[in-house]
Amino acid sequence: MVFPILPFFTSGQDLEALTQKKPYVGLTGQALIDLSKTSVAEAAAFIENNISFRFVCGLLKANHHVSDNDLVAFVNAGIAVLFVESQESATLLEELGIPRDRVAVYDGTGYTSQFGVVQKFSQGHIVDANDLCEEKIAQALLATAKTDRSDNLYTTLVVDTHERCLGLVYSSKESLKMAIEKQVGVYFSRSRNEIWVKGLTSGNTQKLINIQLDCDGDALKFVVVQEGTKSDFCHLNTASCYGDFPHGLVGLEQLLRQRMENAPEKSYTRRLFSDPELLTAKIKEEAEELTEASSKRDVAWEAADLFYFAMAKLVSSGVTLEEVERNLHVKHLKVTRRAGDAKPKFVKEEAKPQTTKDEEPTNGNIHLNVVSAHDQTAVTAALSRPIQKTADIMHLVNPIVEKVRKDGNKALIELTSKFDGVDLESPVLEAPFPEEYLDGLTQEMKEALDLSMENVRKFHAAQLQKEVLQVETQPGVVCSRFPRPIEKVGLYIPGGTAVLPSTALMLGVPARVAQCKEIVFASPPRKSDGRVSPEVVYVAQKVGASKIVLAGGAQAVAAMAYGTETIPKVDKILGPGNQFVTAAKMYVQNDTQALCSIDMPAGPSEVLVISDENADSDFVASDLLSQAEHGVDSQVILVGVALSEKRVAEIQEAVHRQAMELPRVDIVRKCIAHSSIVLCDSYEEAFQMSNNYAPEHLILQIENAAKYVDLVFNAGSIFVGAYTPESCGDYSSGTNHTLPTYGYARQYSGVNTSTFQKFITAQSVTPEGLDNIGRAVMSVAKVEGLDAHRNAIKIRMQKLNLLPENFQ
Ligand SMILES: NC(=O)c1ccc[n+]([C@@H]2O[C@H](COP(=O)([O-])OP(=O)(O)OC[C@H]3O[C@@H](n4cnc5c(N)ncnc54)[C@H](O)[C@@H]3O)[C@@H](O)[C@H]2O)c1
Numbered sequence: 001m002v003f004p005i006l007p008f009f010t011s012g013q014d015l016e017a018l019t020q021k022k023p024y025v026g027l028t029g030q031a032l033i034d035l036s037k038t039s040v041a042e043a044a045a046f047i048e049n050n051i052s053f054r055f056v057c058g059l060l061k062a063n064h065h066v067s068d069n070d071l072v073a074f075v076n077a078g079i080a081v082l083f084v085e086s087q088e089s090a091t092l093l094e095e096l097g098i099p100r101d102r103v104a105v106y107d108g109t110g111y112t113s114q115f116g117v118v119q120k121f122s123q124g125h126i127v128d129a130n131d132l133c134e135e136k137i138a139q140a141l142l143a144t145a146k147t148d149r150s151d152n153l154y155t156t157l158v159v160d161t162h163e164r165c166l167g168l169v170y171s172s173k174e175s176l177k178m179a180i181e182k183q184v185g186v187y188f189s190r191s192r193n194e195i196w197v198k199g200l201t202s203g204n205t206q207k208l209i210n211i212q213l214d215c216d217g218d219a220l221k222f223v224v225v226q227e228g229t230k231s232d233f234c235h236l237n238t239a240s241c242y243g244d245f246p247h248g249l250v251g252l253e254q255l256l257r258q259r260m261e262n263a264p265e266k267s268y269t270r271r272l273f274s275d276p277e278l279l280t281a282k283i284k285e286e287a288e289e290l291t292e293a294s295s296k297r298d299v300a301w302e303a304a305d306l307f308y309f310a311m312a313k314l315v316s317s318g319v320t321l322e323e324v325e326r327n328l329h330v331k332h333l334k335v336t337r338r339a340g341d342a343k344p345k346f347v348k349e350e351a352k353p354q355t356t357k358d359e360e361p362t363n364g365n366i367h368l369n370v371v372s373a374h375d376q377t378a379v380t381a382a383l384s385r386p387i388q389k390t391a392d393i394m395h396l397v398n399p400i401v402e403k404v405r406k407d408g409n410k411a412l413i414e415l416t417s418k419f420d421g422v423d424l425e426s427p428v429l430e431a432p433f434p435e436e437y438l439d440g441l442t443q444e445m446k447e448a449l450d451l452s453m454e455n456v457r458k459f460h461a462a463q464l465q466k467e468v469l470q471v472e473t474q475p476g477v478v479c480s481r482f483p484r485p486i487e488k489v490g491l492y493i494p495g496g497t498a499v500l501p502s503t504a505l506m507l508g509v510p511a512r513v514a515q516c517k518e519i520v521f522a523s524p525p526r527k528s529d530g531r532v533s534p535e536v537v538y539v540a541q542k543v544g545a546s547k548i549v550l551a552g553g554a555q556a557v558a559a560m561a562y563g564t565e566t567i568p569k570v571d572k573i574l575g576p577g578n579q580f581v582t583a584a585k586m587y588v589q590n591d592t593q594a595l596c597s598i599d600m601p602a603g604p605s606e607v608l609v610i611s612d613e614n615a616d617s618d619f620v621a622s623d624l625l626s627q628a629e630h631g632v633d634s635q636v637i638l639v640g641v642a643l644s645e646k647r648v649a650e651i652q653e654a655v656h657r658q659a660m661e662l663p664r665v666d667i668v669r670k671c672i673a674h675s676s677i678v679l680c681d682s683y684e685e686a687f688q689m690s691n692n693y694a695p696e697h698l699i700l701q702i703e704n705a706a707k708y709v710d711l712v713f714n715a716g717s718i719f720v721g722a723y724t725p726e727s728c729g730d731y732s733s734g735t736n737h738t739l740p741t742y743g744y745a746r747q748y749s750g751v752n753t754s755t756f757q758k759f760i761t762a763q764s765v766t767p768e769g770l771d772n773i774g775r776a777v778m779s780v781a782k783v784e785g786l787d788a789h790r791n792a793i794k795i796r797m798q799k800l801n802l803l804p805e806n807f808q
Pocket residue numbers: 396419420493494495496497498500503524551552553554576577578579580581602603604605630631634696737738739740741
C-alpha cells in the first residue's frame with residue numbers, strides 16, 4: 001500500500017494542466033496515464049518535471065494504436081509499469097523486451113503491480129484525475145489508514161525528499177485533512193493536545209510533497225521540503241530529531257547553494273561559480289585523477305573531489321540533486337528493445353537501428369571535423385585522443401598477465417585460442433627456424449626488406465656509443481661512463497589488424513647493432529595456419545633471434561616479462577602494439593617481481609600534419625590516411641596555417657576520394673570520425689598547437705619547412721617537406737618507426753640504439769683526489785647524519801695524514 005488512490009490522466013494535455021490546477025493530486029505520488037491518448041514527449045516531460053509523481057504507470061487498452069517503438073519509448077521515458085487487459089498483450093510486450101514484472105494484467109477486478117510498488121489497484125482505486133478534490137483524497141486516505149492507538153492518532157514518519165528521516169510525529173483525522181488541503185506539514189501535538197502547523201510560529205514551514213501509507217496501512221509517511229530561513233526539523237535546532245545528518249552529497253549541495261548566494265568576492269568558490277572555464281578544467285582534472293586512482297582509499301578520495309566539482313556545476317546551473325536522482329531513476333527504468341521478434345499485432349512501424357559510436361554509419365562522406373584555433377574548448381576536444389582510460393584497460397589486462405605468470409605456456413595456449421582464434425601445440429618457435437616457415441617469401445620482398453634493414457642498420461650503427469667517456473673532475477678524481485648491451489630483449493611485433501614485418505626490422509636491427517645477447521620475438525599467430533608471416537621469420541633469422549613467441553597482446557608481454565617453461569625471461573620489452581600490449585608493458589614495468597623495463601608507451605599510431613595554402617591537397621590527404629588506416633583508435637590531425645575555405649574543401653574532398661579506394665576504408669572511416677582539422681592564423685600558432693599535442697609523427701608540408709624544425713620541441717619523428725611522406729620512415733629511410741604516442745613525445749625518445757644499451761659509470765680516486773674532495777664529502781655526510789659515510793673518508797685521510805691530528 002502506498003496511497004489508496006491512483007489518479008488516472010485520460011489525456012496528455014491533462015497531465016500538465018491538471019497538475020497546475022490541482023497540485024494536491026501529486027500528494028498521492030502516483031499516476032496512471034492513458035498511453036493511446038498521450039504522446040511520448042508529453043509523458044517524458046510530465047515525469048521529468050513533476051518530482052512528486054514517483055510511480056507513473058501507463059494504461060494500454062485492447063486495440064490501442066500505440067506503435068512498438070512508442071511502447072518501448074514510454075518505458076524508457078520512465079513509465080514504471082504497463083497496465084494491460086490480457087495475458088496475450090503481456091506476452092507481446094515481453095517479446096518486445098519489456099520485462100514481465102513491468103507489466104500488470106487486468107484480472108477482472110484490477111491490476112496487480114509487482115514492480116516498484118507492490119499493490120493491487122482495483123477499479124475503485126483508479127479515479128479520473130479530473131474528478132479529484134482535496135476532500136476525496138482525504139476521505140480515501142482516512143478510509144484506509146488504521147490505528148490501534150487509544151488516542152486514535154496515526155503514527156507519522158516525516159522524511160525529506162532524499163528519504164532521510166527527520167522525525168516521528170502523530171496525525172489526527174483533522175490534521176490530515178488540513179495537511180492535504182494546504183499541502184503543508186500539519187500534525188497533532190500530543191503535548192499541547194492541539195493541531196500543530198509545523199513552523200507556524202518559527203516560520204520554518206514544510207511543503208508537503210507526498211503522503212504514503214506503509215504496507216499494512218498503520219503508519220503514515222510525509223515527504224516534505226523544509227522551508228523558511230532554517231532548515232532544521234528538530235526543536236533542538238538540528239536537521240532531524242536524531243541530530244544533524246553526516247555531511248554527504250545533500251549537505252554539500254546545501255552548502256554550495258549558500259556559498260552561491262554569499263561567498264566572498266575573492267574566494268575560491270566564488271571564482272568557481274563565476275569562471276566556467278575553471279570549473280570545466282577542474283571537473284576534467286578530477287575525472288582523470290579518478291580514472292587513475294587504484295587503491296580503495298584513493299578512489300574514494302578522488303571520487304569525492306569529482307563529486308564536489310560536479311555539484312558546483314549543478315548548483316551554478318540551477319540543477320538540483322533531486323533532478324539528478326530523478327534522472328538516474330528514469331535511466332534505471334530503461335529497457336532494451338529486442339530486435340526483430342515483434343508479433344504482427346504490435347508491428348506498426350519498423351524500428352530503425354540506433355547508431356552508436358562504435359557503429360559509425362558505413363556510408364556518407366569521410367571528412368574531418370573542422371575547428372578554429374581560437375575556440376579553446378573545441379580545440380581541446382579535437383586534440384583529445386580516443387583512448388580507453390588506463391584504469392579500464394588495466395582492469396582487462398591484469399588478469400591476463402597474472403594468468404600467464406601463474407600457468408605459463410598452458411595459459412598462453414588458452415589465451416591465444418581465446419583472443420586470436422588459433423589452437424597451438426607449442427607457443428614457441430625455436431631457431432634455427434624451419435625452412436618451410438619462409439614459404440611464400442618472394443625475391444622482391446627479400447630485396448625490399450634487405451634494403452630497409454641496411455638503411456636502418458646504417459643509421460643505428462652511427463648512433464652506437466662504444467667509447468668510454470672519461471673526465472677528470474678534479475686532479476686525482478677520474479669519472480668514466482661506458483655502454484653495455486642489455487642482455488636479453490623481447491621484441492613485440494604487432495599482428496592484430498595488420499602484420500608488421502617492418503616493426504620486426506625496426507626493433508631487431510638495432511638490437512643486433514647494440515649486440516644484445518639474446519633476441520626474442522613475439523607476434524600473434526595467423527588464423528590460417530598458426531604461423532607468423534614469412535617476412536617476420538626472415539627478419540628474425542637475419543637479426544639472429546633465438547625464438548619467436550607465437551602469441552600477441554598482453555599474454556605475449558607477460559610471457560616475455562616473467563618467462564615460461566620454454567620462453568626465457570627477458571630484461572627489457574620493446575615494441576609497439578594496441579592498448580592491451582601497451583598497458584601490459586606498463587604493468588610489468590611497474591612490477592618489481594618482473595624486473596623488466598620497457599622502451600616507452602608506443603600505442604595506436606598518430607600523425608599531425610602542418611600544411612599551408614601552398615601544400616598539395618592530395619599529398620596532405622594521403623599522409624593523413626596513411627596513419628588513419630592503422631586502426632580505429634588511431635588519430636590524425638591537420639593543423640592548417642591560413643588555409644582558405646576552398647583549400648579546406650579540397651583537402652576534405654581528397655580525403656574522401658582516396659579513402660574510398662582503400663581496402664581498409666572501414667577502419668579509416670572510424671578513425672576519421674575522431675580526427676580533426678585545426679585552423680590557425682600563423683606558423684608560430686601551428687607549432688605551438690603541435691608542441692602541445694606532442695604527436696608521434698609530425699609532417700611539415702609548408703614552404704621552407706626545414707627552417708621551422710627549430711620550433712619543434714615535442715614530437716616522435718619529423719618528416720620535412722612535401723616529398724617526405726611518413727611511409728618512408730615507417731619502412732625504409734633508416735629512422736626508427738617505434739615512437740612514443742599518447743603525447744609521451746614530451747618526455748620519451750623513439751627507439752634508437754641506446755634503447756638497447758645501458759650505461760655504467762666508474763671512478764677512480766687517488767690520495768690527491770681524496771685530498772681535493774674528501775672534506776666536501778664529509779661535510780655533506782655530516783649534515784645528512786650518515787656517519788659511516790663520513791668515516792669511510794676520515795679513516796683514509798687520517799692514514800694519509802691529510803687531516804689535522806685532533807680532527808673529529
Ligand atoms: N607507436 C608506434 O610506434 C607504432 C608502430 C606500429 C604500430 N603501432 C600500432 O600498433 C597497434 C597494433 O595493434 P593491433 O591490434 O593491430 O595488433 P597487436 O598485435 O598490438 O594486438 C593484437 C592482440 O591484441 C589482443 N587482443 C585483441 N583484442 C583483445 C581483447 N578484447 N582483450 C584482450 N586482448 C585482446 C590479442 O591477443 C591480439 O593478438 C596499432 O594501434 C598501430 O597503430 C604503433
